[in-house]
Amino acid sequence: MNMRSYQAQDFEGCVGLFIDVFNAAPWNNEWTNSVATTFISDLTQTPGFRAFVALDEEGTINGVMLGRVKHWWRGQEYYIDEFYVKSSVQGQGIGTRLLDFASENLKTDGIHNIVLLTDERTPAYSYYLKRGYQEFSSIKFLHKGL
Secondary structure: OEEEEOOHHHHHHHHHHHHHHHOOOOOOOOOOHHHHHHHHHHHHOOOOEEEEEEEOOOOOEEEEEEEEEEEEOOEEEEEEEEEEEOHHHOOOOHHHHHHHHHHHHHHHOOOOOEEEOOOOOOHHHHHHHHOOOOOOOOOOOOOOOO
């Protein structure tokens, strides 16, 4: 498995994998190609966009981390917007290797904090806790339907 920074030619592969992963269990979303393309395009055009991919020996994308560098009072931090691994290869350490690769690259660039939101009812929650991420119980995600 080869880890590297995202390149523009990775776009379609990232969109396709996003749809495959998040339309399957446990998320069971209903992403269409059009909406997913717009969603990923919006992320890539966000100021501070930075992403990483894991590719197999054939060059197929098996893992993606999409995020952005944000300026914070303690310095820059990396916000993970989306992080996903091809369902058929989950549990093989690809996500962990991609997360480690991204962390080292970010640290080299002076970024010393990674933040994200995740649902505690999904496997992602325990995945992050096992890798040393800490929950801030005082921070609550709020929403309001319109």
